[in-house]
Amino acid sequence: MSDHAADDTVPEVDESRRKFLIAATAGTGAVGAILTAVPFVASWKPSESARAAGLPTEVDLSKLEPGQMATVFWRKKQVYVVRRTPEMLASLGGHDGELKDAPSEESEQPEYTKNPARALRPDVFVAIGTCTHLGCLPKTRFTPGDATLSADWPGGFFCPCHGSKFDLAGRVFQGSPASVNLVIPPYSFDGENRLIVGVDPAQQGAA
C-alpha cells in the first residue's frame, strides 16, 4: 500500500511557472490580436485613387467679375472663390467685436492667410465652403443689411442648417453654433489670373 501511495502522489505544481506561462501565452495572443487588427483598421483609410483625386484644382480668375463667387471642387469639398470689391473689403473692418475669432487664432488656415482679410491677395477670397459647425454649405448673403438677417448685416455667408453666420472673410459671428472661422485651403497664384487650390506659394515653383 505504501508503494501505491508513492505512485499516487500528485507532483507538486510549480505555481510561479504556471502563472508565467499563462501570462506569456495571453500576452503573446493579445499582441497578435492587435497586430492582426491593423490591416483591418487601416483598410478604411482613403485608397490610392481617392488620394490621387485630391490633386490641386485650377481656377481661371479672368472670368470672375468683382463681387462674384465661383465654386470649385477640391478633395471632394466645395471651395468658394470670391472676387472681393473694395466695398466688400471695407465691410470687414467694422465688426471685430462681434466675431468669435477675429484674429483667426483658433481657426485653420495657412500661415500666409493669417491676416485681417484672410487672403494671400485681398481681392481674392478662397475658403472651403463647408460650415465649420457640421459641414453644410453656407449660402451667400453678400448684400449688406440682407432682409432675411439683420439691418446691420455687413454681408457674408449664412448657413441654413444651424444658423451660423460668417463675414466676407469667413470669420464667424458670435451666437453661431460654429466655433471657428471657415477653413482656408492651401493655395497660390500662377500669374495674375490663375489660382491653384491645393498648392502652397512656396511649393509652386516645384510643382
Add this chain to the structure above:
Amino acid sequence: MSAVIDQANKGGFRAWLNKRLPVDQFIEDQLTGYYAPKNFNIWYFFGSLALLVFVMQIVTGIFVTMHFKPGEATAWDSVQYMVREVPYMWLIQPMHAVGASFFFIVVYLHMARAMLYGSYKAPRELLWIIGMVIYLALMAEAFMGYVLPNGNMSYWGAQVIINLFGTIPGIGEALVEWIRGDYGIGDATLTRFFSLHVIAVPFLLALLIALHLVALRQTGSNNPDGIEIKERLGGDGKPVDGIPFHPYYTLKDIVGVGLFLTLFAIVVFFVPTFGGLFMEAPNFEPANPSSTPEHIAPVWYFTPYYAILRAVPDQKIGALLMALSIAAFLFLPWLDRAKNKSIRYRGWASKILLGTFFVTFLVLMWLGLKPADGIYVLLARIFTALYFAFFILLFFVSKADGNGPVPDRVTYHAH
C-alpha cells in the same frame, strides 16, 4: 425534472431528439416554464413587437439587398429600378423603410414602459444597459440604412452626423477621414456602410437581443406594480402571481401583433412618407454635393438629440451635450434611488417629473424638425435644460417620495 421532460424521455423520436438536442428543455425554460407576472398591461406588448419588427427588417432587408447596388454611381438608380420595375418591390422596399420608423416607435414605447415601472432598477440594471446598447446599435443601423440610397438628405445628413466625430479633440479630423475613407462622402463610405448595415450591425443586434432575453429570464419580468413575484411562491414553487409565458402571453401578444400589423399596413399602403416624417422630401432626389437642402433635419427618431446639438452655440459643447443626453439613460438605475420601482407607488413629485420628461422629449423631437432660428432656438435651449434637469432631479425626488407602502400581491382584475 418536469412532467413534460419525463414524457419526452420515454421513447420514440422525441426522446431520441431530446437526448441530442434539448428542444423540449429549451421550450420549457423559455416559454412554458417561464413564469411572467399576471398583471401585464398593454405596455408589455412592445418587447415582443420589437422582436417582430427586427425579424421583419431582416426579411425585407434580405429582399432589398437582392436588388440594391451600393455605391455613388449605382445606389440611387438601383432603388428607383427596384421600386419601379421589379415585381412587388414597390411594396417590400417601403416596408423596409417604414419598418425603421416603426422599430423606433416600438423601442421608445418599450423604454417609456421601463421608466414608468422602474424596470431598470435592481436587479435589472444589466437588462436595461443591454437594452440601451441595442438602442445605440439600432441608431447606427438606422443611420447607415438612411445613407445607403444616396438621396440628397442621405448625403447631407451623413455629412452632418459623420462630422460630429470631427469635434473630438486631437483625433477628430483623422477619424472623420477614416470613417469616410475619402476626403468627402464617397464610394468608399457607401460601400462600407452597406457592409456594416447588412452584416455587422444586424449580427451584433441579434447577439444583443439574445443577451437581453437571457438576462430577462434570469431576473424575470418586472410588472406594473414593480413588486417581485419571485418573493411570493406557491406550494408548487412557482410564483403565485405568475403565469406561464406560453400559452398565456403568447396568445395575448398575438392581439398586439394583429393591431400593430394593421397600423403598419395602413402606413405602408396609404402614407408611407408619413407627411415627410418617415421619408423626407429631399431624399426623393439624388445626392448633390453642391446643394444643401434648405433645411437639414434627421429622421424624427433622432431629432430630440439633434435639437440638443443645435441648441448650444458652441460646436464641441453641443456635440458633447448630445452624446451625454443619450448616455444619461445608462445611469438611470443608479440615479433613481427610490425603494419602490413603479410610478404607481411614488408621490406626485415623481409623477410630474417623469411626465415632464416625456413631454420634454416629444417637444425636443418636434424642435429638431424645425429650422434653427428665432423662437425655436430659445425653446430648444429651455427644453434642453429641462431634459438634463430630469436626470438631476430624479436623484433627489426619487429618494424623497418613492418609499411608501406597496401591496403584497400584484393588482389584478380578472376579465
